[in-house]
Structure formats: C-alpha cells, structure tokens
Amino acid sequence: MDIQEYFIQSPLYRAIDFAKIEESWQFKHHILNTNAPLRTFCLVCSEVSVFLRFHSPYDNWTLHVNSPTRREDLESAINDFSHRLSEFGGDFIITDFACTVCAHPLIFISWLTDKYAMKIGQLPSYADVFQQADKKYKDALSTKGFKEFNTAIGLAAHGVGVGSFVYLRRILEDLEDEACLIAQKDPSWNKEVYQKSRFEERLALLKNELPAFLVENRGVYGIMSKGIHELTDEECLSHFDMLRTAIEMILNEKIVRLENETKRKSLSAQIGKVKGVLKNSE
Numbered sequence: 001m002d003i004q005e006y007f008i009q010s011p012l013y014r015a016i017d018f019a020k021i022e023e024s025w026q027f028k029h030h031i032l033n034t035n036a037p038l039r040t041f042c043l044v045c046s047e048v049s050v051f052l053r054f055h056s057p058y059d060n061w062t063l064h065v066n067s068p069t070r071r072e073d074l075e076s077a078i079n080d081f082s083h084r085l086s087e088f089g090g091d092f093i094i095t096d097f098a099c100t101v102c103a104h105p106l107i108f109i110s111w112l113t114d115k116y117a118m119k120i121g122q123l124p125s126y127a128d129v130f131q132q133a134d135k136k137y138k139d140a141l142s143t144k145g146f147k148e149f150n151t152a153i154g155l156a157a158h159g160v161g162v163g164s165f166v167y168l169r170r171i172l173e174d175l176e177d178e179a180c181l182i183a184q185k186d187p188s189w190n191k192e193v194y195q196k197s198r199f200e201e202r203l204a205l206l207k208n209e210l211p212a213f214l215v216e217n218r219g220v221y222g223i224m225s226k227g228i229h230e231l232t233d234e235e236c237l238s239h240f241d242m243l244r245t246a247i248e249m250i251l252n253e254k255i256v257r258l259e260n261e262t263k264r265k266s267l268s269a270q271i272g273k274v275k276g277v278l279k280n281s282e
C-alpha cells in the first residue's frame with residue numbers, strides 16, 4: 001500500500017490495517033506529511049494530472065484556488081467533528097493537494113488510530129476522480145462507447161465488479177462489430193466461416209482490421225465473460241485494473257492507427273497538389 005493506492009485507488013471507509021503492511025510508520029508519516037505526487041483525473045483540466053501537496057498558507061495563495069478560506073473552514077469543521085467523535089479515539093487528519101496545472105484542490109480526511117488508517121472523506125469525490133476515462137479515448141470510441149467505458153470505471157469505483165465487466169465487454173464487442181463492417185467489404189471475406197466462429201475466433205479472423213494487442217490478447221474477452229457468469233464482485237474487482245489497462249492499450253493502438261490514416265491522406269493530397277503545380281509550370 002502506497003499513498004497513491006491509499007488516496008486515489010481505495011474507496012472510503014476501507015480500514016488499512018497497520019499490522020498487514022510493511023513499514024507502517026512510513027505509511028502513516030506519508031498520510032500526515034507526504035511530499036509525494038498523486039496522479040489522478042482533474043475535474044477542471046478534464047484529464048489526468050499530477051497533484052502536489054499544498055503547503056502554502058491559503059491567505060498567500062493568490063493564483064486560482066477557488067476558495068481562499070477553505071482551510072479554515074475545513075479545520076474548524078474537523079475540530080468540531082473530532083470533538084464529537086472523541087470516543088472513537090485516534091486522530092482526524094487533513095491531507096490536501098493542488099493540481100500542478102490548474103491549482104484545483106484535492107482534499108482528503110483520514111482517521112488514524114494505533115491500529116489502522118481509514119479514509120473517511122474526500123473532495124472531489126472518489127467516484128469523480130476515479131471514474132473518468134481519459135478524454136483522448138473519445139477519439140477511439142463512439143459516444144456511446146466512451147460513456148460505457150466511464151460507466152465501467154464508475155461501477156468498479158463503487159465496488160460493482162460484475163457490472164463493470166458487462167460494460168468492458170461491450171467495448172470489445174463494439175470494436176469487433178466495427179472491424180467486421182470494414183472486413184465485409186473485401187470480396188474474399190468468408191461470411192459463413194465468420195458466422196460459425198466463436199467471438200475470440202472472430203477477433204483472429206479480423207486481425208487486419210483490429211489493434212494487434214487485442215488480437216494477441218483476445219483471451220481478455222474470456223476473462224470478462226467468466227467474470228460476468230461465474231465470479232463474485234470482489235474477484236472481478238481484483239482483475240479490473242488489468243482489464244482497464246488492456247482496453248486502454250487497445251484504444252491507444254487504435255488512436256495511433258487513426259492518426260496515421262489522417263496523416264497519410266493529408267500527405268497524399270499535398271503530394272498530388274505539388275505534382276499538379278509542377279506539371280503546370282513545365
């Protein structure tokens with residue numbers, strides 16, 4: 001467990017047992033005084049950004065922070081809160097960060113006892129910062145597909161593992177449908193063989209139209225299907241990050257392919273134009 005995992009990847013109210021982690025004093029120290037950066041989605045930048053610990057007194061902060069009084073507001077709320085909850089023991093800690101691009105704040109409240117640490121509050125919410133897919137993937141997906149990718153991430157952020165797999169699998173199905181439409185235009189396309197094939201076999205048949213990473217790792221579809229039909233939410237969640245990264249790899253490859261296609265067309269047009277000009281000037 002590092003602080004990226006604690007602050008960004010863990011939902012609220014999950015107790016991190018100090019007995020179960022190595023170097024727990026270091027982990028505790030990080031929650032209080034970390035200087036390590038966090039990497040997560042910024043709601044203002046609308047993309048993944050780096051957040052650094054916010055050290056300056058808010059009064060002297062004259063850039064873009066939305067509310068210069070928020071530290072005082074938070075601290076008095078926390079003091080009040082700590083007082084009411086004193087019977088729980090332990091300490092309530094604020095750890096705050098600011099986006100290095102736009103200075104938007106990211107604030108966490110933790111409850112530390114002798115035995116464990118628990119994140120009990122954060123702004124923006126866990127779902128908001130965890131839920132968003134990088135907007136660059138809009139280029140590789142339909143509007144519906146991009147929304148479904150976000151739904152998958154959002155469901156996983158709320159502990160709904162099986163449901164998140166349903167949406168991840170639909171992304172693969174959409175990519176396959178799209179590739180099939182292109183492949184059908186080829187006169188040598190064998191519709192009969194395709195229709196008799198299972199999904200993973202179809203991915204192999206469409207290898208010229210699909211990102212190579214998907215064709216090489218078409219087993220991801222089987223993992224998603226097994227998750228939907230047989231696994232528990234917890235089991236699905238334990239594989240979610242891997243599958244999300246696999247989908248991102250596939251989409252990255254598709255984006256590069258689309259960019260190359262656009263560049264090729266534009267360059268061909270330019271070459272044609274120059275050739276025309278040179279011919280006319282002969």
Ligand SMILES: [Zn+2]
Nearest residue numbers: 042045099102
């Ligand atoms: Zn930002």
